[in-house]
Amino acid sequence: MNQELIKKINKLKKEKNAIILAHCYQNIEIDEVADFVGDSLYLSRMAAQTDAKIIVFAGVYFMAETAKILSPEKKVLLPRPESGCLMADMINLQQLREFKSKNPGVPVVCYVNSTAEVKAESDICCTSANAIDVVKSLNTKNVLFVPDTHLGGYADSKLSDVNVITYPGYCPVHHNIKPEDIQRKKQEYPDAQVLVHPECSKDVIKLADFVGSTTGIIKKCQESKNKTFIIVTEKGVVDRLKRDMPEKTFVLIKENAVCANMKRIHLEDIYAALEQEVYEITVDSQIAKKALTAIEKMIKI
Numbered sequence: 001m002n003q004e005l006i007k008k009i010n011k012l013k014k015e016k017n018a019i020i021l022a023h024c025y026q027n028i029e030i031d032e033v034a035d036f037v038g039d040s041l042y043l044s045r046m047a048a049q050t051d052a053k054i055i056v057f058a059g060v061y062f063m064a065e066t067a068k069i070l071s072p073e074k075k076v077l078l079p080r081p082e083s084g085c086l087m088a089d090m091i092n093l094q095q096l097r098e099f100k101s102k103n104p105g106v107p108v109v110c111y112v113n114s115t116a117e118v119k120a121e122s123d124i125c126c127t128s129a130n131a132i133d134v135v136k137s138l139n140t141k142n143v144l145f146v147p148d149t150h151l152g153g154y155a156d157s158k159l160s161d162v163n164v165i166t167y168p169g170y171c172p173v174h175h176n177i178k179p180e181d182i183q184r185k186k187q188e189y190p191d192a193q194v195l196v197h198p199e200c201s202k203d204v205i206k207l208a209d210f211v212g213s214t215t216g217i218i219k220k221c222q223e224s225k226n227k228t229f230i231i232v233t234e235k236g237v238v239d240r241l242k243r244d245m246p247e248k249t250f251v252l253i254k255e256n257a258v259c260a261n262m263k264r265i266h267l268e269d270i271y272a273a274l275e276q277e278v279y280e281i282t283v284d285s286q287i288a289k290k291a292l293t294a295i296e297k298m299i300k301i
């Protein structure tokens, strides 16, 4: 690892009163300079709480945008602005309006993996860590859930008195994982616990011993007495588990469980972002105001 570069980034961070937030799907080298590493919910909380002047977001676009909405007075930088989220791109404002018009009067829960415009048009946001609690909090018989059909379907399966109507979006990285992949790994590692991210399909979730967000999966591995785990989410989680718990065995469900957008950022990009203060995220103030209401409602839960 480039120790010289790490030193330079840490120095710049101090000089500029900046913090670096990193999602746990990022290239593992980013942890060397990150102040906080975690799932979407944890990182949004950190973005809302920090006193720093600059937030460098090592993640994808919607995460940096959410940080900007939560901390509008701060400069939020995304080192590689083309890092989008394939699921967030599956619904735009017009598609959401059409979905709502087919189900008039039904409240909308919006997964945080979405654009600011879509959040602004929704009643409340959720992340993979709190989707069930958020749906429950609405206290209604029907709920619309966008854009992730799998996460919405998972909340539906856990709440017998709520009907969750889902939009047909999904994350290709998680959607491509099939029940046969788990069965195959289980044959190889019969004593392993199967830990699944709720962006996976219901047939995959059925085979899980535990379902949780990326941070939820990491905590479960720390607490469990089990020695072997099949990790059914993106590779970054497995890289961190192997680094932090070398005494246990972690098996990545399949080699191509990799989010290319999450992997765009390298230490060089972080340094350039801090030095040149690029690429700054901006959100239209009217949209930001409405989206903030939906995000804050979630954070309170």
Ligand code: 13P
Residues within 6 Å of the ligand: 038, 039, 040, 041, 113, 127, 128, 129, 171, 199, 212, 213, 214, 215
């Ligand atoms: P987490 O909510 O676990 O951070 O997941 C975010 C994400 O993009 C998963 O694909």
Ligand code: SF4
Residues within 6 Å of the ligand: 060, 084, 085, 086, 087, 088, 113, 171, 172, 173, 174, 199, 234, 259, 260, 261, 262
């Ligand atoms: Fe989006 Fe999927 Fe990548 Fe998460 S893993 S950022 S949902 S494309």
